Each structure stands twice: as structure tokens, then as C-alpha cells.
Amino acid sequence: MNAILSIRGLTKAYASGHKALKGIDLDVREGEIFALLGPNGAGKTTLISIICGVVNASGGSVTVAGHDIVRDYRQTRSTIGLVPQELTTDQFERVIDTVRFSRGLFGKPRDEALIERLLRDLSLWDKRFAKIGELSGGMKRRVMIAKALSHEPRLLFLDEPTAGVDVELRRDMWGLVRQLRESGATIILTTHYIEEAEEMADRVGVINHGDLILVEEKDTLMKKMGRKTLRVVLAEPLAALPAGLGDWPLALVADGHALDYEFDQHAERTGVSALLRRLSDLGIGYKDLSTRQSSLEDIFVGLVHGRPGEGQAA
DSSP states (O other): OOEEEEEEEEEEEOTTSOEEEEEEEEEEETTOEEEEEOOTTSSHHHHHHHHTTSSOOSEEEEEETTEETTTTHHHHHHHEEEEOSSOOOOTTSBHHHHHHHHHHHTTOOOOHHHHHHHHHHTTOGGGTTSBGGGSOHHHHHHHHHHHHHTTOOSEEEEESTTTTOOHHHHHHHHHHHHHHHHTTOEEEEEOSOHHHHHHHOSEEEEEETTEEEEEEEHHHHHHHHOOEEEEEEESSOOSSOOGGGTTSOEEEEGGGTEEEEEEOTTSSOOSHHHHHHHHHHTTOOEEEEEEEEOOHHHHHHHHHTTOTTOOOOO
């Protein structure tokens, strides 16, 4: 699949000496949903700001649909839609007027049918004549998305799109993002909500301290790095782990009523059978067994703390 976005050796350093980006290389395929994860200050917003022409890079290159973002600024900017993290709108302007104006900024002809479809898809049609200042935070976020989509971009950036949005609106937006992808748009989103990436993304990138430390297919990442946790619910609680269980990395949890054992499900020997035999040999009875697959959040936490592949016990 062709790359709509290609980044090579991208760096950003400030006069203070802080290096926000340290040689980023990335290709984003046309038509995919790419989730960029990272803690605060990792470089996510800086990266997006450079691609969208808001911030100048210190080095490297970025092309969008084959066009350099510096030499072909107007062409690349018209290809990009940006929903910034901050809500920046004229509080006294009507919803429909601000969306129309955004379309006009890119030299697009007036298209009332398109504007109506956008507002209806975002549940804003009934609010089209309302002033933006009268809307809730979640509805303002929808207006920002409508503005970003008004010129029909091929590449859409969503920087923390559901920050401050309740669960119902968040799921509505997930549905909208999927519709956009089905219509041919490419979506790049940054998020603090790991479940968003796990729910929607085709691929995941993890950035930390300005370094892109991983780019992987989400499903492949889950299979390759995901681990399982076996929980053994004990028949009688333990005050401490017996010395005879020292061969396994066990955690005594639930006030001594359960043992957690994290293992690699793809390993030739998981150690589960041997653990259960040892419990029997030691006369430690158990009444229930359950396993939990590590989530993308577990993997993410392990990566940003320098422990690739590690998950956290339940």
C-alpha cells in the first residue's frame, strides 16, 4: 500500500537545547488508522505541528502525497486536516458559519450539501445556528472536527480528539473515525486513552523522549509482545510466598488469597503445569484458575519504562 505520509530523519531542537524530536523515520499508509502513543512531553504534538506547517523542523524531511511540506506548502496543507488538542474557535460565531469559513480558507467552492452532511454526521445539525460559546465542551470538539473536514482532506490528524468528552460522545467519534477511513481518508490520532488505539488503530507507534521506539501492526504487537497472567485463587490464604515457589516470578495478591503468575504464552514451556504440580506437592490447594491477556496499555507502560514485552500483573 502506498504511503501518503513519509518522514525521514526529522528533528526538532529548541534554543534551550531541548531536543523534542530525535531523527524520526515513519511511513503512514494511505487509508489506515495510525495511533501515536506516548506520555506527556514525548513529542507527539510537536511531530504533528511540523507536518501541518505550524512549527518548523530543525532537520529532516516530510512529504505528504509525494509533495514536500516546505516547498509545496499550499498543496500539502490542502491535503491535511487538523483537529488540534486545544479548542480554538470564535465563541460568538455560529456553528454553520465557522465550518463554511474553514472550507473557504482552502479555496474550496461553497457546498451546502457537504456542510449539512458533516454537521449531521457529527450530530451538530440541530445546533447549526447556535453560537459556539453556547455549546458544551464535547460539542465544541465536534465543531473542530467539522472544520477540519470541511475542505475534504485526505490525511486527518486528531490530536487527543476525545479529551474532555464523555464516554457516549467518545464512542460516537470512534464510529465517525471508522466512517472516515471507509471513505478513503487516512487518520493519525494521538491519544491518552489506550483503549482508543486498541479499539480502532491498524498500526501503533510509540514515541518517548523524542524517539519513535516502536511501529507495529496492532494485532501483531499484541501477539508478539502480549503476555498472559495466570491467577490462582487459593483455598486458604498465605501470609507469604513459600520458599518452594522461588522458581516462579509469583506475586501474592488479594490479601494473600491469590497468586499471579505472568508468562509468555508463546514460549515452548510456559511453566504453568510445573507450577500447579509444585503447589500440589507443597499441599497448597486452590479453588479457581483464570488467565488474562495483557492489554495494549500493559505493553505501552512496559515500553516507555524500558521494559519491552513486559506487562503488568492483574
